[in-house]
Amino acid sequence: MSQDNNKPVSGDFTKTAGWLDWYTGPSKPRFQVPAGAVDAHCHVFGPGAAFPYAPERKYTPCDASREQLFALRDHLGFDRNVVVQATCHGADNRALLDALANSNGRARGVATVRRSISDTELQAMHDAGVRGVRFNFVKRLVDFTPKDELLEIASRIAKWGWHVVIYFEAVDLPELWDFFTALPTTVVVDHMGRPDTSKPVDGPEFELFLKFMRQHPNVWSKVSCPERLSVTGPKALNGEQNAYTDVSPFARRVVEEFPDRVLWGTDWPHPNLKDHMPDDGLLVDFIPHIATTAERQQQLLVSNPLRLYWPEEQKG
Ligand SMILES: O=C(O)c1cc(C(=O)O)oc(=O)c1
Numbered sequence: 001m002s003q004d005n006n007k008p009v010s011g012d013f014t015k016t017a018g019w020l021d022w023y024t025g026p027s028k029p030r031f032q033v034p035a036g037a038v039d040a041h042c043h044v045f046g047p048g049a050a051f052p053y054a055p056e057r058k059y060t061p062c063d064a065s066r067e068q069l070f071a072l073r074d075h076l077g078f079d080r081n082v083v084v085q086a087t088c089h090g091a092d093n094r095a096l097l098d099a100l101a102n103s104n105g106r107a108r109g110v111a112t113v114r115r116s117i118s119d120t121e122l123q124a125m126h127d128a129g130v131r132g133v134r135f136n137f138v139k140r141l142v143d144f145t146p147k148d149e150l151l152e153i154a155s156r157i158a159k160w161g162w163h164v165v166i167y168f169e170a171v172d173l174p175e176l177w178d179f180f181t182a183l184p185t186t187v188v189v190d191h192m193g194r195p196d197t198s199k200p201v202d203g204p205e206f207e208l209f210l211k212f213m214r215q216h217p218n219v220w221s222k223v224s225c226p227e228r229l230s231v232t233g234p235k236a237l238n239g240e241q242n243a244y245t246d247v248s249p250f251a252r253r254v255v256e257e258f259p260d261r262v263l264w265g266t267d268w269p270h271p272n273l274k275d276h277m278p279d280d281g282l283l284v285d286f287i288p289h290i291a292t293t294a295e296r297q298q299q300l301l302v303s304n305p306l307r308l309y310w311p312e313e314q315k316g
Helices: 066-076 094-101 119-128 147-160 170-182 204-215 248-257 280-284 294-309
Strands: 038-042 080-084 107-111 130-136 163-167 187-189 219-222
Touching (some): 080 294, 107 119, 119 130, 147 170
Parallel strands (some): 080 107, 107 130, 163 187
């Protein structure tokens, strides 16, 4: 990747104090992803000068443009992206839609919408490549949205065949269970529902998450974000090939039990990390530790995301 057009800048905005910029010059992964692999969780931020950050945002990032995202895609060997609306853009999906429009069909999206959105706008988003909406329950990221509003949105988007992406912390799953299980669409959980990886993988908290997936065949999970969930490290930095070993058992467990309902994404540009910024090349080297056979890797990186985001390409 060229370092020149790859420098994080902050545009017209002042970044949140202590903000860590994404890593320039990521290494080439040793793990070669299969042909047609999809990075199924990544974001674009602005650029703020073209696509201003939302007034209601809880953080102000450095810019992370679509060009920079697509350069990373190519560098890591991925074929496509699923761009997920970041909370710093609220329900203003312009940066996301701009990325989809300029991806040559190689990106699809997950948007954030409010109940006031019209069917015409939803149709336009569908035509642009949006295939889901994101509901966020992480309190440091968003203000509360009433559940009846979210349910109304979920039932409206179902007719386009879209799904709902949910982001929550493991401790909040019991309270959110009834709402999640009432959703009428496919439901995709971000980052395995953020398990506390200092707790045992076979303990009650993660068992509840597995039960959620086991009892509800419409629930999928992204086995992403080891850099967020790791307590012990080591970190994906300085050539480390065995990063985030404490997270691997959690992710591997989900991949092994639900191989046809898992997705993987870089989470680039890694908003709100406080401790370190991973080398995305080394993050890709995490994949064979959690999807341990070629068949599992093919499902995780190719066939599952295609089924959800490019279903028209599925044969038969
Ligand atoms: O944990 C986070 O801070 C985080 C934030 C966002 C977002 O702001 O959209 O997205 C993510 O996937 C993760």
